[in-house]
Amino acid sequence: MKILLVTHNFPRHADDMAGAFLLALAKGQQALGHEIRVVAPHAAGLAEREVVGGVDVVRYRYGTDDEETLAYAGTMHEQALRSWAARWRLLQFVRAGRRAVRRECAAFTPDVVHVHWWVPGGFAVWPGNPAGRPVVLTSHGTDLFLLDRFPAARRIAGPIFRAASQVTVISTPLVERVERLGVPAERITVLPMPLTAGRFSSAPRNTREGGRLLFVGRLIERKGAEFAIRAVAELRRQGRAARLTVVGDGADRPRLEALVKELGLFGVVELAGALPHDAVAEHYRTASVLLMPAVTDWKGEQEGFGMVLVEAMASGLPIVASRSGGIPDVVTDGSTGLLVPERDPGALAAAAARLLDDPALAGRLADAARADLDRRFSPEAIARGFEAVYRRAAGRS
DSSP: EEEEEEESSSSSSTTTTTTTTHHHHHHHHHHHTTTTEEEEEOTOOOOOOEEEEEEEEEEEOOSOTTTTOOSSOOOOOHHHHHHHHHHHHHHHHHHHHHHHHHHHHHOOSSSSSEESOOOOOOGTTTTTTTTOOOEEEEOOSSHHHHHOOOGGGGHHHHHHHHHHEEEEESHHHHHHHHHHOOOOOOOGGEOOOOOTTSSOOOOOOSSSSSTTTEEEEEGGGGGGGHHHHHHHHHHTTOOOOOOOEBBOOOOHHHHHHHHHHTOOOTEEEEEEEEEOOOHHHHHHOOOOOEEEEOOOOOOSSOSSOHHHHHHHHTTTEEEEEEEEEEEEHOOBBBBBBBBETOOOHHHHHHHHHHHHHHHHHHHHHHHHHHHHHHOOOOHHHHHHHHHHHHHHHTOOO
16 A cells, blocks of 8 residues: 655654654554655755655645744644744645645555644645545544643534544544544544664663663653652652653753752753653663653643653663553553652652662563553554554555
8 A cells, every 4th residue: 555644743864753653653554565655844954855764755845944943843832822923834834734745645646645633734634635535544642632722623623533534543532532523433443653663672670770760751841841850859858869861852941950950959850852762762771760740731731642651661661650641541550550640749759769669569560561562562563553544544444
């Protein structure tokens, strides 16, 4: 089959963390013998046509280099909500994406168009489906949570979802949200995104740095890095020699730097910034516990799935996470990790301390998580799942 993948977030180079799961998805389909082409927005310094990790990528222009700031930073919605200039750029973004999809459908003649996120991606194929091809629409959660804050947008989201031949979501809590938009249950499939194969591997527990906690994610409110920092402050108040490495970057970095200073955690909390995949993988192999204290943010958005959790599971790193969004779909409390309430640094610190104090428990949870990963989240299993969805959309099943 020929699949055209449409997204506003795709790696800008082979080691880019932005949209890395979509590169893994594309490569998974290539491994099954399918042809893949990606349509994604342009940004300063990128080529308009290139090959990233063996995948053909077409990047459409929607402004000058200085104006093309909407994609790849995880702040598109925030920019559009706070600035009329950004709203105008978003309109140009949608128009350019729609033209690019129509153009590539004519040139590439895909069997299926796979669109990620109903906004902005859905407007490339709705209204009227200018692509003229069956559409698979994937929600990653954030786009559905947006409807909680702006219920009027359901009048637009509903027709986009109903027009898709098949819909996929990355966790089971999202199924009911899609059904409320009028999509029959038989057209909805739960499929997480694939792990980047081969990058993450476990290490013996005696090689891990005792007391070093790890946070990986964009520095935005929803990811909850603030609460990881506050949990470390609580552990230090208890006399524990806990440290924290924060991997990632984003709009909240200045606020988090101020928090580290306020709490007196210089030399204890390291804001390492965005790192290449291999460097992130090394952090997974050497840390003692992963903290993922995701929260419901000011827009009502929650963590839809949490690829960081899967990466930690593949690395044999025990997990403490918040009971938020799709996280319980990935981590079973007391079996493959520990879950705590949102915005509760005390509970987060207590759970981390429990794992630091009980290496046998930490090892049991990490081993169970790895076995669960191999059973449910392997790239091969997810690639086969999406292949079946594509075939249903194209009427070949």
